[in-house]
Amino acid sequence: MTGKRRRIREKGSVSLKGTAYALTIVFIVISLVPMAWMISSSLKDSKSIYAFPPRWLPKTPQTVTVTLNFSGAAPAEREFYEKEAAKAIWYAWKKHQNEPIGEMRVIGIRDGRAILEASTPSYLFTVGRPLVVPSQVFTDAVMNTKFPIIKQRGFTKFVWFWEDETEAGGKEFGGAEPGGTERSEAQSGTPALLVRDFLRQADFMQAEVVAVEQRDNWRRLFDNYLALWAVTDSDGEGLGMVRYLLNSIYVTLASVAAQFVVGGLAGYALSRLISPKWAVRWTLFFVATIMIPEIAILVPLYLTMEQLGLVNTLWGIILPHTAWGIVIFLFKGFFDQLPGELLQAARIDGASELGIYRKIVIPMSLPIFTVVGVMTFIAVWNEFMWPLVVARKESAWTLTVALNDFQNRQTLGTNVLMSSLTVATVPMLLVFLFCQRLVERGAAWTGVKG
């Protein structure tokens, strides 16, 4: 009978374990779906991001290469050739701006030899589009005014193969034969074909469009991320991603450091330096503030910061983090458990309290410091309402405030927006990757203590 019972239980436990595994995997997969969608969206071009039904796999970006033949044209300044190349790149791309083009290249040939190569990757097109081709007016006059911008900002890279305009030179041209057919021409509606048809019908081109080819270029898959750093508005102001990242990191690390100093010292004093009767009262004074919701004091705290002249500064965001009741509670709780004999011995030896704290207490209390550090990092990195209130100027924005602002900007495509979210995820992911044990210990401690 016992044998039978054991066998039944054995079976049950196996199926229980199987169910636990299966359901856990289901839960994890579901919880990862939004994040996967974020990353997938961040890799898409401006057309497929708005495809419906949505596609999971981004299309491979295409490098479209246009071969221009200058053989018929009279010899001219270099600028003439560069402008022709720029027109082919920028006007054709603007016309078909939602095609999955990852890079536009122009190869200029003269008398059968390559003389010039011009190229623009898609992130620079995204950046330059509002400046160079704000409208669909494709004329020489427009290019004459916009060409200096292209040159000055380096939106298009020009590589010359001859030393001097007058002498015949250049590189052996081994590409498409003039008038020859290309691989891609077989399929209609491809970016290369659209560009070819547009350029051949255009009246602004003086050079002859010989061939247009396209080729997979998966490296341009990540151009939304590059655009994030390079994109600017009409005033030349950048998106400021670097600044917001640095602000967030500064605010987070400074908050952790401030809590170590303020909370650690106070916790030690409460635990070791004052009589138990008073320790209880003071602890209550600090810890009771957990009951005050942030929103209840949001407005007066802002006014306090204004009086202190700290509105729109990073320290305006940081300083209120020094007044977290839970931190003092955690520190005091940990210091209470330290062996008192050791401290007393040091005291008898004549060590100063600060010396004892620095040389004995801190080295013994590294676990609590790491736990407080990691938990504060997570909380402050995610914080939104307080920075939103106190940092009303862009210069003091943290990443969370900036991300909320990005989503309201009409000019920023959803694909670039998604890449900004992905970038914002990376620092915390690194913390989880390298400090998972610490995070878990922190969860265990703060969980029990509220």
Add this chain to the structure above:
Amino acid sequence: MKRGGGITMRVGRNRRPALKPRGMRWIAALFLLPALAAFLLFKYYPLFQAVLMSFFDYNLMNPPGRFVGFGNYRLLFRSTIFWTAVWNTFAFAGLYLVLTFWIPIVQALLLNEIRRGSLLFRFLYLVPAAVPSVAVYVLWKWIYHPDYGLLNDWLGSIGLGPYGWLSDPGMAKLAIVMPGMLGGGISLLIYYSALQGIPHEIVEAAKIDGAGPWQRLRKVIFPGLRFIIGIQFVVFVANVFLTFDPIYVMTGGGPVDSTRVLSLLVYDSAFREYRFGLAGAISLMMFAIIAVITFVQLKLSKSAAQ
């Protein structure tokens, strides 16, 4: 082991130094000073100010402005938007409670049954929590997109929708709460570590006594979790009453005020309309509501424990 001197013995028992030189008090004061200043300046003074402000038609240029007594409160109780916000706040709290609170508990219970690969699973549960919460809400706005959204596409493929998640007043509350339904993250770890704290022997003993999984859960594991669930519940309720970020990011209170909650009302009346006195009155009302709820919860859990 016997140690010398009575002094050390006393210290060992009390974990506190028995000898207290006079200078110690000064050092204690010095150690406490930064925290004292911070808490007074950033907690108690603002709280005092909030109370004061709520009795004034607060003027930024010439503070505190005109004294109006209970005028702000009267104004509040008479306005429909305040009561809408109160209702919405409670509705959100209920929705969060029903739809999200139990999920990490279930996930932790399942994870607790797993031995092999547990570390990896815990890491995978942490990964989505690496996305900053504001980024999560921006992302979900994209998932909810009426034209290109992933969710409507999926639901459409099983014949549902399309739904205007954030534009339909009947759906918006659910849409705000849904990102929280995925669980995982820190709260899962809290429950998991509590589960790991339940002595293995007790569970094994119950197994040997013939308790099935369900019985073990009810009789052994759940009592071990009750304390932590109680604490987490109090924290959770206080937090959901303060929900601000998802609403501010995703709907801003709309459509037709269906997601306008008290915390949003505080923010808007202070930083959009610059009616600081009114904002102070609303935030104190929130403080009172949360204090009452927490008090009731603590009383209830105490009487349940006895």
